[in-house]
Amino acid sequence: MDPRSARSDAESIWVNRVPEPRVGATRVHLDLRLADADPAAVLAAGARSVREPVDKAHWWVLADPEGNEFCAFPPPTTG
Template identity: 55%
Template sequence: MAVARFKDLCLDARDHQAQADWWCAVLGYVRHESGDGPRDPTWPVPLRDPSGAGPFLWVNPVAEPKTVKNRMHLDVVGDLAGLLAAGATMVRSRAEDRPWDVLADPEGNEFCAFRPEA
């Protein structure tokens, strides 16, 4: 019997506002606005998939820079050239035994990029 259920994904960032904008641009997500007026810019930024298909993503402000490999990461399906042009960096290219590229977002958070199926 489960004692918990999946709710959201959270990503820590030093510049959480810029990271929220970056992830919105590459995923097609939008900032989730509440009806309570403008959100305090020092608070975490909630992002949502406008189609409703993807999970909710929070970009949380933290003071410390990223220093070690992520223990959990995002997997995306997308255009490698487009991701790199948007500011991602290549960490490890796909190989015969691994059909995905490992990239990093502008703050160095690793994510795996799978190519769209033909």
């Protein structure tokens, strides 16, 4: 499904695959708020883990299939 066809007024972001390899440094860094307490769904979609949460760095650092890193934060805790 093309995310641009979603029937929602919410902001959206998506990632498209391109045939060209990355040349040079990554120009954008994304932070992702996970829907679940862990990044299992993102990993199943093709990301790889670069760093697990540790100490005060309570988020994962993940990379897309081309090695572009992004941070993945667990959902906010309630209570």
